[in-house]
Amino acid sequence: MEIQREFSWPQRGTPQWRLLNDFQREFPLSVTPFFDLGRELHLPEAQIISQLKEWSEQGVVTRLGAVFRPQALGPSTLAAVRVSPAQVEKVAGFINSFEEVNHNYEREGELNLWFVVTAPSEARLQEILLAIGERAGNPVVDCRLVYEYRIDLGFDLSGPAGESVTFVEGVAQGPAELSAVERALCERLEPGLPLNSRPFDRWADELGITAEEVSVILQGLLTRGVIRRMGVIVRHRPLGYQANAMVVWQCPLARTRELGRALARQPFVTLCYERQTSPEWPYNLYCMIHGRSRSEVLLQVESLVSEFNLTGLSQRVLFSTRAFKQRGSRYLATRPPSAEMPASAASAPQATTSPDSKAVDTVLIQELQKGLAVIDRPFFDLATRLGMTEEAVCQRLTELRAEGLLTRFGPMYNIEKLGGTFSLLAMEVPRDRWEEVVDLVNRFPEVAHNYEREHRLNMWMVVAALPASQLAEVLNKIEQATGLKPYSMPKLKEFYLNLQLEVSGD
Amino acid sequence: MTDPTEVFLDDLDLRLIEATQQGLPLVAKPYHAVAEQLGLPVEEVKVRLQRWLDSGAVRRIAAVPNHYRLGYRANGMTVWDVPDELAEELGTRVGALPFVSHCYLRPRHSGVWPYNLFAMVHAKTRDEALAQVEEIRQVLAGHVRSSDVLFSRKILKKTGFRLVREG
Numbered sequence: 001m002e003i004q005r006e007f008s009w010p011q012r013g014t015p016q017w018r019l020l021n022d023f024q025r026e027f028p029l030s031v032t033p034f035f036d037l038g039r040e041l042h043l044p045e046a047q048i049i050s051q052l053k054e055w056s057e058q059g060v061v062t063r064l065g066a067v068f069r070p071q072a073l074g075p076s077t078l079a080a081v082r083v084s085p086a087q088v089e090k091v092a093g094f095i096n097s098f099e100e101v102n103h104n105y106e107r108e109g110e111l112n113l114w115f116v117v118t119a120p121s122e123a124r125l126q127e128i129l130l131a132i133g134e135r136a137g138n139p140v141v142d143c144r145l146v147y148e149y150r151i152d153l154g155f156d157l158s159g160p161a162g163e164s165v166t167f168v169e170g171v172a173q174g175p176a177e178l179s180a181v182e183r184a185l186c187e188r189l190e191p192g193l194p195l196n197s198r199p200f201d202r203w204a205d206e207l208g209i210t211a212e213e214v215s216v217i218l219q220g221l222l223t224r225g226v227i228r229r230m231g232v233i234v235r236h237r238p239l240g241y242q243a244n245a246m247v248v249w250q251c252p253l254a255r256t257r258e259l260g261r262a263l264a265r266q267p268f269v270t271l272c273y274e275r276q277t278s279p280e281w282p283y284n285l286y287c288m289i290h291g292r293s294r295s296e297v298l299l300q301v302e303s304l305v306s307e308f309n310l311t312g313l314s315q316r317v318l319f320s321t322r323a324f325k326q327r328g329s330r331y332l333a334t335r336p337p338s339a340e341m342p343a344s345a346a347s348a349p350q351a352t353t354s355p356d357s358k359a360v361d362t363v364l365i366q367e368l369q370k371g372l373a374v375i376d377r378p379f380f381d382l383a384t385r386l387g388m389t390e391e392a393v394c395q396r397l398t399e400l401r402a403e404g405l406l407t408r409f410g411p412m413y414n415i416e417k418l419g420g421t422f423s424l425l426a427m428e429v430p431r432d433r434w435e436e437v438v439d440l441v442n443r444f445p446e447v448a449h450n451y452e453r454e455h456r457l458n459m460w461m462v463v464a465a466l467p468a469s470q471l472a473e474v475l476n477k478i479e480q481a482t483g484l485k486p487y488s489m490p491k492l493k494e495f496y497l498n499l500q501l502e503v504s505g506d
Numbered sequence: 507m508t509d510p511t512e513v514f515l516d517d518l519d520l521r522l523i524e525a526t527q528q529g530l531p532l533v534a535k536p537y538h539a540v541a542e543q544l545g546l547p548v549e550e551v552k553v554r555l556q557r558w559l560d561s562g563a564v565r566r567i568a569a570v571p572n573h574y575r576l577g578y579r580a581n582g583m584t585v586w587d588v589p590d591e592l593a594e595e596l597g598t599r600v601g602a603l604p605f606v607s608h609c610y611l612r613p614r615h616s617g618v619w620p621y622n623l624f625a626m627v628h629a630k631t632r633d634e635a636l637a638q639v640e641e642i643r644q645v646l647a648g649h650v651r652s653s654d655v656l657f658s659r660k661i662l663k664k665t666g667f668r669l670v671r672e673g
Binding site: 075122125144145146147171172174177179216219220223224253254256257276279364365368369370371372373374375376377378379380390391394395397398401403404405406407408409410411412413414417418419424426438441442445446447448449450451452453454455457459460461487489490491492493494495 | 514515523526527528529530532533534535536537538548552555556558559560561562563564565566567568569570571572575576581583591592593594595596597598599600601602603604605608609610611612613615618619624644645654656657658659660661662663664665668
């Protein structure tokens with residue numbers, strides 16, 4: 001992995017080398033990060049700042065900023081559509097006209113246009129895919145990310161045989177739950193940190209919080225994995241690696257994980273994913289391979305096929321023939337805050353002036369579902385955006401709660417992380433005892449939710465116990481109180497929330 | 507009880523949970539209000555909540571809407587009997603579908619309940635929900651032995667968990 005040839009890299013071990021290499025990840029998140037970096041590297045703060053500016057201008061450093069987890073800031077997908085050769089340029093132009101599209105390639109094969117869409121909401125994403133399908137005259141194939149294999153690293157200047165490479169894999173996760181302030185910060189972070197001695201001050205002012213609060217919030221986003229790493233982002237696409245192919249296989253379920261792991265570890269494989277299949281596109285395992293030439297890439301594919309015994313698998317090698325669009329996702333920064341609101345709310349002109357309008361309610365419910373930050377005035381940002389006072393926002397929330405549109409507002413505790421546990425309980429309640437049993441069961445404070453469902457097992461409740469050891473006792477009490485058998489169905493595995501397996505690379 | 511992931515809660519933690527589990531006061535400075543109620547410095551309240559947020563012990567500090575009242579009336583618990591040896595792989599794929607809000611593996615109960623894979627779907631109409639069920643079936647591609655969809659008829663209780671302390 002070499003970089004721009006005309007650029008001479010700082011010598012290994014010098015403070016400049018350390019600045020580029022060590023701080024791709026361990027960047028200090030204080031309110032004066034460059035001063036702290038300077039202290040660590042024994043360089044004056046001003047020199048750190050001017051050095052980073054110089055590298056940015058030379059294109060060696062893309063930005064000083066964050067690498068976000070895919071989809072953390074909004075739903076995103078790789079999609080493909082078949083377009084007749086005569087129409088390719090027109091349809092590509094149409095696809096590029098969406099601000100939400102950040103990559104768009106023509107590839108060989110019958111599905112010939114491949115693009116990446118990152119949208120503020122799932123509804124918007126679907127709308128775009130539909131519009132593109134209509135324009136192309138063929139349905140768009142949505143190849144949603146399912147599972148990801150990757151190197152847990154920035155870019156190691158000491159070369160591809162970096163000392164300790166860790167591979168990480170995990171189920172693709174959906175958008176992160178972000179409070180309004182967190183979202184506003186992510187938005188500002190996308191183009192990178194301003195290179196001055198107190199880079200958080202302006203953002204803090206704009207959001208009505210302190211610079212210290214900015215650094216605490218960013219630290220929290222790192223801890224939660226919304227931001228994968230924060231620091232110096234070095235451009236590492238080697239010059240001269242012109243040929244790029246997406247190789248896809250139709251791999252049986254039972255072999256997929258093992259194969260994905262192995263492929264991700266090949267030095268010339270830059271990305272390895274599992275993606276959603278569909279009847280028109282049955283391939284589930286994807287690798288990106290970059291090489292100096294088409295023949296080099298083809299040789300690499302051949303070596304994969306023989307080394308991992310892939311001859312039996314249906315395979316496609318899709319070289320890109322033209323890049324119609326290629327840029328980082330900027331879907332937050334390029335959009336006014338109202339773009340996330342549903343069309344009805346965003347287009348309602350009275351939204352900012354009439355606090356009791358339906359549009360405001362929609363925005364309040366929508367935004368406040370995402371969560372608030374732990375800062376002194378958590379409603380400040382939202383109130384400002386709505387042109388309301390914080391008091392008016394609180395007043396409206398109180399009314400919404402009274403009307404039953406909101407059930408409550410506050411911390412949503414995850415009892416499992418507090419040492420407790422949950423189980424789902426199902427019971428068959430005789431019709432003639434229904435009211436009585438509902439009453440008996442709902443009296444238990446441990447019963448968090450209770451639903452009537454259409455089945456012989458007609459009552460389904462979520463029971464919580466803290467500490468976890470008390471679950472059996474609660475079940476017992478419910479059985480005794482009702483005389484009915486509760487079938488307990490604790491979750492054995494959860495597929496939606498954080499599930500990241502650390503796999504060591506040695 | 508020796509689970510290493512178990513968080514030790516001190517008395518202040520418990521008091522803070524108790525004071526906030528039903529919701530925060532709806533005022534401009536809610537953490538100040540909680541601090542005042544508990545007779546604590548506001549920093550203490552903020553630091554603990556932030557720590558819980560970072561560790562995931564608090565998923566988020568947010569509004570919990572009533573989906574029924576917002577028009578999402580078709581809430582279907584889709585349940586599937588799939589082979590155990592493929593259950594994790596299949597669950598991963600179902601969980602990745604954008605309209606599936608929760609996806610779990612749970613135990614079967616012989617003679618009563620044959621299903622091991624649960625996926626929740628929410629839609630405004632039953633037809634819309636059933637279309638989502640068909641998409642799940644497509645993802646499960648021939649591995650389904652039997653399945654069912656349990657629509658909810660009524661919410662009987664929705665309070666979230668409540669910490670109960672003796673004395």
